[in-house]
Amino acid sequence: MNCHQFRKYLFAFADGQIDIKSNCDLLDHLKMCENCSRIVDQQQTLKALFVASAMRSRIPAGLEARIRAAIEPPAKSKKKAAGALSVFGGRRVLRMTALAACVVIVFTGLWFAGLVGPGASLRDGRAVASAAYDSEYADLKMRSVVVQHNKCVERCNEQIHQLSGLSGDRETAVRELSERLGEQVAIAAPDLSGFGYEFESAAVCSPSRDIHGATAHFMYVNHAYGTRLSFFSVPHWIAADALLEGKTFRDPFAYTPAGNCQSQSVVAWNSGTTTYLVCAPINQEDLVQMIREFAISLPGEVSSRH
Amino acid sequence: MSDKSNRRFEQEVLCHLDIVYRMALKLCGRNAEAEDLVQETFLRAHRSFSKFELRDYGAKPWLIKILHNVFYTRRERAARAPTLFDDLSLDDIAADLQPAADWPDIADGVDWDHFDEELRRALLSLSPEYREVIVLWALGDLSYQEIADVMGCAIGTVMSRLYRARRKLAELLSDFAADRRLERESDTER
Numbered sequence: 001m002n003c004h005q006f007r008k009y010l011f012a013f014a015d016g017q018i019d020i021k022s023n024c025d026l027l028d029h030l031k032m033c034e035n036c037s038r039i040v041d042q043q044q045t046l047k048a049l050f051v052a053s054a055m056r057s058r059i060p061a062g063l064e065a066r067i068r069a070a071i072e073p074p075a076k077s078k079k080k081a082a083g084a085l086s087v088f089g090g091r092r093v094l095r096m097t098a099l100a101a102c103v104v105i106v107f108t109g110l111w112f113a114g115l116v117g118p119g120a121s122l123r124d125g126r127a128v129a130s131a132a133y134d135s136e137y138a139d140l141k142m143r144s145v146v147v148q149h150n151k152c153v154e155r156c157n158e159q160i161h162q163l164s165g166l167s168g169d170r171e172t173a174v175r176e177l178s179e180r181l182g183e184q185v186a187i188a189a190p191d192l193s194g195f196g197y198e199f200e201s202a203a204v205c206s207p208s209r210d211i212h213g214a215t216a217h218f219m220y221v222n223h224a225y226g227t228r229l230s231f232f233s234v235p236h237w238i239a240a241d242a243l244l245e246g247k248t249f250r251d252p253f254a255y256t257p258a259g260n261c262q263s264q265s266v267v268a269w270n271s272g273t274t275t276y277l278v279c280a281p282i283n284q285e286d287l288v289q290m291i292r293e294f295a296i297s298l299p300g301e302v303s304s305r306h
Numbered sequence: 307m308s309d310k311s312n313r314r315f316e317q318e319v320l321c322h323l324d325i326v327y328r329m330a331l332k333l334c335g336r337n338a339e340a341e342d343l344v345q346e347t348f349l350r351a352h353r354s355f356s357k358f359e360l361r362d363y364g365a366k367p368w369l370i371k372i373l374h375n376v377f378y379t380r381r382e383r384a385a386r387a388p389t390l391f392d393d394l395s396l397d398d399i400a401a402d403l404q405p406a407a408d409w410p411d412i413a414d415g416v417d418w419d420h421f422d423e424e425l426r427r428a429l430l431s432l433s434p435e436y437r438e439v440i441v442l443w444a445l446g447d448l449s450y451q452e453i454a455d456v457m458g459c460a461i462g463t464v465m466s467r468l469y470r471a472r473r474k475l476a477e478l479l480s481d482f483a484a485d486r487r488l489e490r491e492s493d494t495e496r
Contacts, residue, residue, distance in 0.1 A: 007400035011469065015443070017450055038405040046475055050444040053422050054328040063341055064323055070345070071352040072312065137317060209447060210366065242317060 001029045006036050014043045024164040141208070141240045142266040143257040148207040148217075149230040149264065149279040155203075156219055156228060162201040170199035170218070177202060181214040186274045187233045189218040190294040196222045197229050197280075207232055207277060210239040229280035237268075237275040244270050249295030254284040267291050315355050318365045320348070325366070325445060326373055332441045333377055335430045343380070347373045370446050371456045374438065381434060399469050406480040421482065428478040432471055439464060440471040 006029045012018050013026045030037050155161040166173050170189050178187045181204070189199065197220035205217040213235035220229040237244065247253040252269040265284035268277045269291075278291060326347060330340040350372050351358075351365075358368060429437050435457075442453045450468075454461045 004397075004400045007403045008396035010403065011399070011465065011472070012450070015450075035405055039403060042406055042476065042479075043472065046472065046479060047444050049416070049421070049479065050425070050440070050475070052416075053418070053425050054332055054445055056418060056422065057328055057331050059324055059327050060337065060341055063327065063344065064320070067320070067323070067345055067348045068316075070349055071315070137314075140318075212447065239321070 001025060003029075003033060003036055006030070006033070007039070010036065010039060011043065014040050027164050138243055138255050139257050141243060142255045142268075144208040145230075145232070145266045145268075145277050145279050146257055146264045148205060148232075149228075152203070152205055152217060152219060152230060153228050156201060156221070161203050161219055163203045166202050170202075173199075173202040173218070174216075177204075177216045181216060184213050184235050184273070185216060185233050186272060187216045188276065189216075189231055189233075192220050192229065192290070192294060195290050195294075196224060198223065200228070205232075206234065207279075208237070208239070211235060211237050211275075227281050229278065229282075232277040232279075234275050234277065236270065236273050237277075240268070240275070244268055244275065249276070249291060252288060252291055254288045256284050311355065315352060319351055319355065319369060322366050322369050323348070326369060329370070329373060329441050329445050330377075332429060332445065333373075333434075333437060335426050343373065343376055346376045350376065366446070367448060367452050367456065370442065370448070374456050377434070377438070396465075399466070402473075406476055406483075417486075424478055424482055425475075428475055432474055436467055436471040436474070439467040440475065443468055 006013075006026060009018060009026060018026065030040065152161055162168070163177075166176050170191070174187055174189045181187065189202070192198075200219045200221040202216065202218050204214055206215040207217075211234045215232055215234040218231045220231065221227075222229070243253050243255075247269045249269050249271065252267045254265060254267045256263060256265045263283070264279055264281045265287045266277060266279045267284065267287050268275060270276075278287060280287060282290070323344070327340060327344050330343040330347070331337065334340055334343060347369065351369055354372075358365065429440070432440070438457065439453060442448055442456060446453070446456075448456070450461050450464050453468075454464045457464065
């Protein structure tokens with residue numbers, strides 16, 4: 001590949017819009033060409049400076065409160081209620097009051113009959129609604145991990161998952177990837193051979209668009225069952241904090257997204273500035289057990305760095 | 307909208323307030339206008355939230371699309387208005403690309419106040435289409451296809467607009483770095 005050919009794809013390459021195979025061809029040219037390498041560096045600096053400049057601006061005080069005030073329903077319903085009182089006459093108000101009184105009497109009757117009570121309060125109803133929402137939120141976040149895992153399994157089948165220039169040995173690959181990605185992420189890739197999973201390949205693949213920064217992805221394969229396991233080390237996944245807050249490798253977050261025909265589970269936890277994600281077609285309790293065992297054997301790798 | 311739906315809105319949509327505000331600020335260059343843009347964006351998003359379907363990558367691209375619509379509606383411009391010079395081919399770009407002679411070294415320290423002001427001016431000198439594409443690219447963390455979906459144009463148009471916008475900003479950075487080099491040289495001479 002010459003400079004002209006490389007430069008046609010230079011921006012797409014610098015922006016991470018190129019598939020892994022083409023990426024490798026472009027990387028080969030980049031290693032040899034100082035000029036093209038300078039242009040790529042300059043483009044990445046440009047983006048970094050633009051982002052840094054934008055991050056310096058703070059959200060004006062009160063903007064969030066103004067938006068919340070504009071969208072919250074209580075204010076709207078009070079306004080409606082006030083409107084209703086002014087539009088309809090006193091007779092209508094009396095009818096509504098009588099109706100409300102009937103509801104109170106019926107409810108009181110049911111209370112004493114034991115059909116409703118503390119065990120069946122409205123608060124419990126809300127808790128059910130909240131749990132339903134939480135699972136929807138967890139589905140959204142964790143499904144993206146499963147989607148990425150499946151994409152990378154396909155790449156492994158085509159033997160294009162391994163990042164060019166990385167060693168095929170797990171421990172060396174960890175060291176080489178750590179050097180390439182810097183200190184933003186504490187990269188880990190445990191030895192899972194005791195669970196039947198052998199290290200297969202390593203690449204830089206992000207499981208979600210709302211994870212900012214470089215991500216290390218290690219793939220393992222279980223030859224006996226023909227299944228694969230993904231281990232991601234990603235910069236702190238802030239967008240999933242609602243799920244992962246307080247979750248450590250001793251008590252990780254475990255989830256099996258709905259509509260997942262291969263029953264792939266995701267186990268996740270935070271450690272310092274890094275979020276670790278594991279995805280495999282394994283029952284989530286068993287996967288948690290695996291995580292606990294290998295994470296405990298990895299204190300020097302995972303927890304002591306922070 | 308129900309409590310549950312409002313809570314979902316807060317967790318899935320309102321959490322993107324910071325990035326939407328920063329994009330709006332870079333798009334229009336003025337705090338007050340950016341605040342208005344953001345408020346209108348979130349109110350529109352709230353009104354149509356019931357029609358929004360959860361997707362793998364969350365609400366951000368959807369929210370950015372609304373910001374795009376509000377931005378263009380306010381400028382009374384058609385979002386799909388064709389612009390000249392959007393027909394650059396990859397060959398044209400490849401032939402035109404050269405590394406800049408002067409380039410800022412981040413490790414060397416940046417005078418941020420000066421840089422922010424220069425960047426604001428450079429952005430405002432770009433036409434809205436170019437300004438928007440660079441904001442979506444740098445801050446939106448969107449793929450070229452997603453940027454094309456937001457802007458309602460072809461992916462090739464995104465790439466050529468992005469190229470022109472980047473070239474303009476690269477000129478700014480190169481001038482900025484050259485000024486700094488001259489300042490350092492004159493300091494050394496003294």
